[in-house]
Amino acid sequence: MSDAPALLTVQGLSKRYRKFTALSDLSFAVTGGEIVGLLGPNGAGKTTALRCISGVVRPSAGRILVGGYDLGGQEREAKRLLAFVPEQPNPYEMLTVWEHLKFVALAYNTMDGFEERAGELLARFDLTPKRNELVGALSKGMRQKLTIACAFLHRARVLLFDEPLIGLDPKGARELRERIRDARDEGAAVLVSTHMLDTAQKLCDRILILRQGHKLAEGTLQQLQDHAHASGDATLEDVFLTLTAEGGAGDPAAPAAVGTINPR
Numbered sequence: 001m002s003d004a005p006a007l008l009t010v011q012g013l014s015k016r017y018r019k020f021t022a023l024s025d026l027s028f029a030v031t032g033g034e035i036v037g038l039l040g041p042n043g044a045g046k047t048t049a050l051r052c053i054s055g056v057v058r059p060s061a062g063r064i065l066v067g068g069y070d071l072g073g074q075e076r077e078a079k080r081l082l083a084f085v086p087e088q089p090n091p092y093e094m095l096t097v098w099e100h101l102k103f104v105a106l107a108y109n110t111m112d113g114f115e116e117r118a119g120e121l122l123a124r125f126d127l128t129p130k131r132n133e134l135v136g137a138l139s140k141g142m143r144q145k146l147t148i149a150c151a152f153l154h155r156a157r158v159l160l161f162d163e164p165l166i167g168l169d170p171k172g173a174r175e176l177r178e179r180i181r182d183a184r185d186e187g188a189a190v191l192v193s194t195h196m197l198d199t200a201q202k203l204c205d206r207i208l209i210l211r212q213g214h215k216l217a218e219g220t221l222q223q224l225q226d227h228a229h230a231s232g233d234a235t236l237e238d239v240f241l242t243l244t245a246e247g248g249a250g251d252p253a254a255p256a257a258v259g260t261i262n263p264r
């Protein structure tokens with residue numbers, strides 16, 4: 001991690017759904033110019049974390065700072081800096097594709113250079129022929145691409161993606177990875193959940209692994225290899241499976257053999 005101040009800071013985030021604790025005292029930060037992969041088995045709390053950070057659901061406890069603004073008390077300022085692509089995008093069906101892009105740009109007050117930027121994003125995600133069609137008439141994958149295009153439209157400083165690669169065609173997936181890298185190179189902080197560990201290994205600067213709502217480990221691939229007592233040629237998949245195994249090094253119930261696991 002660089003010495004730059006974090007664009008996204010999550011402190012002691014917990015989320016309960018009635019009596020069930022989906023997330024427990026999660027703390028981490030993402031700096032500008034960094035892509036962090038959020039990994040974990042199904043039910044680990046990835047979507048819950050991303051929904052809390054994007055302001056879609058209210059945390060039970062904890063604090064989220066976006067560009068220094070507290071999502072709790074300075075919601076408008078914080079949300080202005082955020083873009084969130086949920087697992088199941090739900091764009092407005094009664095707008096055309098172009099109107100939808102314009103609506104987002106207007107909402108974020110970023111109409112400068114809109115035509116060029118929106119046109120380029122449509123071309124990149126193969127949506128140019130659908131420009132004047134109603135969103136309701138798009139295929140599922142196309143809606144996903146439109147939602148992704150919207151996320152890149154307003155030059156968000158913090159970009160959040162929940163399993164964005166599922167359902168994208170190969171060209172769309174490549175475009176997305178390239179746009180994520182570009183955003184990172186322009187200084188944005190990116191947090192992306194995925195089960196595609198080979199992609200995560202190539203794309204992410206750091207990895208955060210969740211299990212049962214707890215943070216198991218966080219770091220570069222090399223740091224995670226050390227956490228898992230794995231060799232330097234172990235893949236992210238090897239390390240992930242070791243750390244998340246029942247009773248394995250990352251199991252909260254297992255003896256604390258892995259000293260580098262975050263004590264939280």
Ligand SMILES: Nc1ncnc2c1ncn2[C@@H]1O[C@H](COP(=O)(O)OP(=O)(O)O)[C@@H](O)[C@H]1O
Nearest residue numbers: 017020022040041042043044045046047048049
């Ligand atoms: N709205 C909800 N009500 C009750 N339980 C929920 C709700 N959303 C998620 N959960 C539970 O919280 C846990 C974490 O879910 P989720 O954040 O979706 O995990 P992930 O995205 O890592 O698969 C799961 O056990 C899930 O069943």
Ligand SMILES: [Mg+2]
Nearest residue numbers: 046047048087
């Ligand atoms: Mg999920």
